Amino acid sequence: MIELRELCAGYGGREILHRISLTFAPGQVYGIIGPNGCGKSTLLRCITGLHPLSSGTVLLDGADLRGLTPIQTARRVAYLPQSRNVPAISAGRLALHGRFAHLSYPRRYRREDGEITRRALEWTGAADFASRNMQELSGGQRQRVYLAMALAQDTRTILMDEPTTYLDIGSRFEVMGLARRLAGMGKAVVLVLHDLELVLRYADRVVVMNGGRVKAEGPPDEVYPCLRNCFGVEVCRIPSPEGVFYSFSPRHDG
Numbered sequence: 001m002i003e004l005r006e007l008c009a010g011y012g013g014r015e016i017l018h019r020i021s022l023t024f025a026p027g028q029v030y031g032i033i034g035p036n037g038c039g040k041s042t043l044l045r046c047i048t049g050l051h052p053l054s055s056g057t058v059l060l061d062g063a064d065l066r067g068l069t070p071i072q073t074a075r076r077v078a079y080l081p082q083s084r085n086v087p088a089i090s091a092g093r094l095a096l097h098g099r100f101a102h103l104s105y106p107r108r109y110r111r112e113d114g115e116i117t118r119r120a121l122e123w124t125g126a127a128d129f130a131s132r133n134m135q136e137l138s139g140g141q142r143q144r145v146y147l148a149m150a151l152a153q154d155t156r157t158i159l160m161d162e163p164t165t166y167l168d169i170g171s172r173f174e175v176m177g178l179a180r181r182l183a184g185m186g187k188a189v190v191l192v193l194h195d196l197e198l199v200l201r202y203a204d205r206v207v208v209m210n211g212g213r214v215k216a217e218g219p220p221d222e223v224y225p226c227l228r229n230c231f232g233v234e235v236c237r238i239p240s241p242e243g244v245f246y247s248f249s250p251r252h253d254g
């Protein structure tokens with residue numbers, strides 16, 4: 001569970017995030033959307049303690065982020081950043097790194113860390129290529145390994161910054177399906193995404209940001225009207241027997 005209260009942050013004295021108050025509750029998938037540069041990645045970095053707040057509060061499972069060490073933070077929240085260097089190690093070894101926050105001195109991996117990681121790799125469908133080098137894997141395969149690493153970290157909240165970028169449509173659906181299953185396990189899953197159709201289809205709740213502020217927060221059905229102004233596009237809601245779909249087109253008055 002994550003609670004943000006009046007969070008403000010910026011760069012070099014320029015405020016980028018303005019009084020953000022949000023809750024990310026267990027068992028839910030949250031999609032954070034908003035135009036380029038509106039502050040989505042900065043927000044995730046603030047939540048994980050990688051970027052300082054200028055004011056406000058972040059509570060991770062009830063504990064104030066300011067009083068937590070990086071290891072204590074990593075036991076509460078897993079974070080998959082937007083750009084990742086692909087290390088020249090095996091997929092299994094990378095996923096094992098998710099256990100790092102749970103090691104006590106002298107920080108050697110124990111049998112149970114291997115076991116937890118193995119289960120995480122199986123769960124994300126990455127076990128078959130666990131022995132292969134990360135640099136040899138496709139984007140979709142790598143994403144499964146990163147998800148396994150996040151799962152092995154065994155946190156109540158998982159934050160992912162654009163996890164579907166560069167993935168083909170089938171792999172996108174698979175990653176979103178995995179996010180839904182993580183929520184089904186009782187985790188809070190927070191995704192920053194540019195693919196609005198995917199967000200509206202898979203997220204339980206959508207956070208719409210613009211200019212460093214939260215413009216709307218709620219179920220897709222409630223927030224979709226505000227996307228017109230936020231992104232300058234027409235939004236069409238299409239009910240069907242398979243569920244509700246949304247399609248986007250250029251503004252009629254544009």
Ligand SMILES: Nc1ncnc2c1ncn2[C@@H]1O[C@H](COP(=O)(O)OP(=O)(O)OP(=O)(O)O)[C@@H](O)[C@H]1O
Pocket residue numbers: 011016034035036037038039040041042043
């Ligand atoms: N290291 C930095 N130093 C100064 N300004 C920065 C830095 N990183 C980001 N910014 C600025 O902060 C604002 C928010 O950036 P951020 O990356 O959080 O936005 P975003 O919504 O994630 O964007 P995108 O959708 O393009 O990934 C932008 O104006 C950006 O130029």
